[in-house]
Amino acid sequence: MITHDDLPRMKYTAKVVEETIRMANVAPMVHRVANRDVEYGGYTIPTGWPVLVWVRSLHTDPVYYQDPLTFNPERWDKQVKPGTYQAFGGGYRICAGNMLAKLQITIMLHHLSIGYEWELLNPDAKINYLPHPRPLDGAAMTFRKLRA
Numbered sequence: 001m002i003t004h005d006d007l008p009r010m011k012y013t014a015k016v017v018e019e020t021i022r023m024a025n026v027a028p029m030v031h032r033v034a035n036r037d038v039e040y041g042g043y044t045i046p047t048g049w050p051v052l053v054w055v056r057s058l059h060t061d062p063v064y065y066q067d068p069l070t071f072n073p074e075r076w077d078k079q080v081k082p083g084t085y086q087a088f089g090g091g092y093r094i095c096a097g098n099m100l101a102k103l104q105i106t107i108m109l110h111h112l113s114i115g116y117e118w119e120l121l122n123p124d125a126k127i128n129y130l131p132h133p134r135p136l137d138g139a140a141m142t143f144r145k146l147r148a
Protein backbone atom coordinates (compact mmCIF):
# COMPACT_ATOMS: atom_id res chain seq x y z
CA MET A 1 0.00 0.00 0.00
CA ILE A 2 1.05 3.58 -0.43
CA THR A 3 -0.20 6.40 1.75
CA HIS A 4 -0.71 10.10 1.27
CA ASP A 5 2.64 10.69 3.01
CA ASP A 6 4.46 8.54 0.46
CA LEU A 7 3.31 10.55 -2.54
CA PRO A 8 5.71 13.53 -2.26
CA ARG A 9 8.59 11.03 -1.98
CA MET A 10 7.65 9.17 -5.17
CA LYS A 11 9.64 11.56 -7.34
CA TYR A 12 10.55 9.15 -10.13
CA THR A 13 6.99 7.82 -10.35
CA ALA A 14 5.77 11.40 -10.68
CA LYS A 15 8.04 11.86 -13.69
CA VAL A 16 6.80 8.61 -15.25
CA VAL A 17 3.22 9.78 -14.77
CA GLU A 18 3.93 13.15 -16.39
CA GLU A 19 5.72 11.53 -19.32
CA THR A 20 2.90 9.00 -19.77
CA ILE A 21 0.32 11.74 -19.90
CA ARG A 22 2.45 13.78 -22.32
CA MET A 23 2.78 10.88 -24.73
CA ALA A 24 -0.74 9.47 -24.37
CA ASN A 25 -2.42 12.82 -25.09
CA VAL A 26 -5.71 11.54 -23.72
CA ALA A 27 -7.43 14.83 -24.53
CA PRO A 28 -6.67 15.45 -28.22
CA MET A 29 -7.48 19.15 -28.12
CA VAL A 30 -8.37 22.12 -25.96
CA HIS A 31 -11.17 24.44 -27.14
CA ARG A 32 -11.43 28.19 -26.83
CA VAL A 33 -13.44 30.92 -28.59
CA ALA A 34 -11.99 34.37 -29.26
CA ASN A 35 -14.18 36.86 -27.36
CA ARG A 36 -12.43 39.76 -29.13
CA ASP A 37 -10.14 40.14 -32.14
CA VAL A 38 -6.76 38.67 -31.23
CA GLU A 39 -3.45 39.30 -33.03
CA TYR A 40 -1.26 36.23 -32.86
CA GLY A 41 1.86 35.37 -34.81
CA GLY A 42 1.01 37.83 -37.58
CA TYR A 43 -2.59 36.59 -37.90
CA THR A 44 -5.85 38.05 -36.69
CA ILE A 45 -8.23 35.64 -34.96
CA PRO A 46 -11.61 37.38 -35.37
CA THR A 47 -14.16 37.62 -32.56
CA GLY A 48 -16.27 34.47 -32.31
CA TRP A 49 -13.80 32.16 -34.03
CA PRO A 50 -13.15 28.83 -32.33
CA VAL A 51 -9.52 28.04 -31.56
CA LEU A 52 -8.26 24.51 -31.03
CA VAL A 53 -4.95 23.72 -29.39
CA TRP A 54 -3.94 20.41 -31.00
CA VAL A 55 -2.25 19.00 -27.95
CA ARG A 56 -0.35 16.19 -29.65
CA SER A 57 1.47 18.63 -31.93
CA LEU A 58 2.48 20.68 -28.93
CA HIS A 59 3.64 17.67 -26.93
CA THR A 60 5.64 16.17 -29.79
CA ASP A 61 7.23 19.40 -30.98
CA PRO A 62 11.02 18.88 -30.93
CA VAL A 63 11.43 22.60 -30.26
CA TYR A 64 9.98 22.03 -26.78
CA TYR A 65 10.63 18.31 -26.19
CA GLN A 66 13.94 16.88 -27.28
CA ASP A 67 13.45 13.55 -29.09
CA PRO A 68 9.72 13.85 -28.40
CA LEU A 69 8.66 10.30 -29.36
CA THR A 70 11.04 8.75 -26.84
CA PHE A 71 9.58 7.93 -23.44
CA ASN A 72 11.98 9.74 -21.17
CA PRO A 73 10.83 10.49 -17.61
CA GLU A 74 14.11 12.33 -16.92
CA ARG A 75 13.02 15.15 -19.20
CA TRP A 76 10.82 16.24 -16.27
CA ASP A 77 13.92 16.99 -14.18
CA LYS A 78 13.71 20.42 -15.81
CA GLN A 79 10.61 22.57 -15.91
CA VAL A 80 9.03 22.76 -19.33
CA LYS A 81 8.50 26.11 -21.02
CA PRO A 82 5.20 27.60 -19.78
CA GLY A 83 2.33 26.85 -22.15
CA THR A 84 3.99 23.89 -23.85
CA TYR A 85 2.36 21.21 -21.67
CA GLN A 86 -1.39 21.39 -22.05
CA ALA A 87 -2.47 17.83 -21.23
CA PHE A 88 -5.01 19.28 -18.80
CA GLY A 89 -5.66 22.52 -20.64
CA GLY A 90 -4.95 25.70 -18.73
CA GLY A 91 -6.17 28.89 -17.13
CA TYR A 92 -9.65 29.14 -15.62
CA ARG A 93 -10.90 26.00 -17.34
CA ILE A 94 -7.96 23.75 -16.46
CA CYS A 95 -9.06 20.16 -15.87
CA ALA A 96 -10.74 19.98 -12.49
CA GLY A 97 -9.60 16.37 -12.11
CA ASN A 98 -5.94 16.76 -12.99
CA MET A 99 -4.59 15.96 -9.53
CA LEU A 100 -6.98 13.03 -9.17
CA ALA A 101 -5.98 11.69 -12.59
CA LYS A 102 -2.28 11.85 -11.66
CA LEU A 103 -2.98 10.21 -8.31
CA GLN A 104 -4.88 7.36 -9.93
CA ILE A 105 -2.09 6.70 -12.43
CA THR A 106 0.48 6.85 -9.60
CA ILE A 107 -1.40 4.25 -7.55
CA MET A 108 -1.94 2.01 -10.55
CA LEU A 109 1.72 2.20 -11.62
CA HIS A 110 2.88 1.55 -8.08
CA HIS A 111 0.89 -1.66 -7.71
CA LEU A 112 1.64 -2.75 -11.25
CA SER A 113 5.40 -2.42 -10.85
CA ILE A 114 5.75 -3.59 -7.25
CA GLY A 115 3.27 -6.45 -7.31
CA TYR A 116 3.28 -7.85 -10.83
CA GLU A 117 5.43 -8.98 -13.67
CA TRP A 118 3.76 -8.02 -16.90
CA GLU A 119 4.50 -8.26 -20.55
CA LEU A 120 2.92 -6.87 -23.69
CA LEU A 121 1.63 -9.66 -25.92
CA ASN A 122 2.25 -7.58 -29.05
CA PRO A 123 5.03 -5.10 -28.32
CA ASP A 124 5.04 -4.04 -31.98
CA ALA A 125 1.28 -3.57 -32.19
CA LYS A 126 0.22 -0.79 -34.56
CA ILE A 127 -0.82 2.43 -32.91
CA ASN A 128 -4.13 4.12 -33.65
CA TYR A 129 -3.71 7.90 -33.31
CA LEU A 130 -7.32 9.07 -33.20
CA PRO A 131 -8.68 10.24 -30.92
CA HIS A 132 -5.46 9.59 -29.04
CA PRO A 133 -2.51 7.20 -29.38
CA ARG A 134 -3.27 3.66 -28.27
CA PRO A 135 -2.22 0.22 -29.48
CA LEU A 136 -4.76 -1.45 -31.77
CA ASP A 137 -4.82 -4.55 -29.55
CA GLY A 138 -5.73 -2.43 -26.51
CA ALA A 139 -2.26 -3.11 -25.02
CA ALA A 140 -3.02 -6.79 -24.39
CA MET A 141 -0.72 -8.10 -21.62
CA THR A 142 -0.03 -11.10 -19.48
CA PHE A 143 0.26 -10.54 -15.72
CA ARG A 144 1.90 -12.60 -13.03
CA LYS A 145 1.42 -11.73 -9.38
CA LEU A 146 4.79 -11.51 -7.62
CA ARG A 147 3.70 -11.77 -4.01
CA ALA A 148 0.60 -12.35 -1.97
Ligand code: HEM
Pocket (backbone or CB within 6 Å): 021, 025, 026, 027, 029, 030, 031, 086, 087, 088, 089, 090, 091, 092, 093, 094, 095, 096, 097, 098, 100, 101
Ligand atom coordinates in the same frame (compact mmCIF):
# COMPACT_ATOMS: atom_id res chain seq x y z
C1 HEM B 1 -5.39 11.88 -17.72
C2 HEM B 1 -6.65 12.20 -17.44
C3 HEM B 1 -7.31 13.50 -17.84
C4 HEM B 1 -6.98 14.36 -18.85
C5 HEM B 1 -5.81 14.27 -19.84
C6 HEM B 1 -7.92 15.46 -18.80
C7 HEM B 1 -7.92 16.55 -19.66
C8 HEM B 1 -8.81 17.61 -19.60
C9 HEM B 1 -8.78 18.74 -20.48
C10 HEM B 1 -7.76 18.99 -21.60
C11 HEM B 1 -9.79 19.57 -20.11
C12 HEM B 1 -10.13 20.94 -20.76
C13 HEM B 1 -9.33 22.01 -20.02
C14 HEM B 1 -9.35 23.37 -20.71
O1 HEM B 1 -10.23 23.66 -21.52
O2 HEM B 1 -8.43 24.20 -20.43
C15 HEM B 1 -10.47 18.96 -19.00
C16 HEM B 1 -11.55 19.50 -18.34
C17 HEM B 1 -12.19 18.91 -17.26
N1 HEM B 1 -11.83 17.73 -16.65
FE1 HEM B 1 -10.31 16.50 -17.17
N2 HEM B 1 -8.80 15.24 -17.77
C18 HEM B 1 -8.46 14.06 -17.15
C19 HEM B 1 -9.08 13.50 -16.06
C20 HEM B 1 -10.14 14.04 -15.37
C21 HEM B 1 -10.74 13.47 -14.16
C22 HEM B 1 -10.26 12.19 -13.48
C23 HEM B 1 -11.76 14.31 -13.82
C24 HEM B 1 -12.74 14.24 -12.67
C25 HEM B 1 -12.91 13.19 -11.91
C26 HEM B 1 -11.80 15.40 -14.78
C27 HEM B 1 -12.69 16.45 -14.74
C28 HEM B 1 -12.70 17.52 -15.60
C29 HEM B 1 -13.65 18.63 -15.54
C30 HEM B 1 -14.81 18.79 -14.53
C31 HEM B 1 -13.32 19.50 -16.58
C32 HEM B 1 -14.02 20.82 -16.94
C33 HEM B 1 -13.32 21.99 -16.23
C34 HEM B 1 -13.96 23.33 -16.60
O3 HEM B 1 -14.41 23.50 -17.74
O4 HEM B 1 -13.99 24.24 -15.75
N3 HEM B 1 -10.79 15.21 -15.70
N4 HEM B 1 -9.84 17.75 -18.71
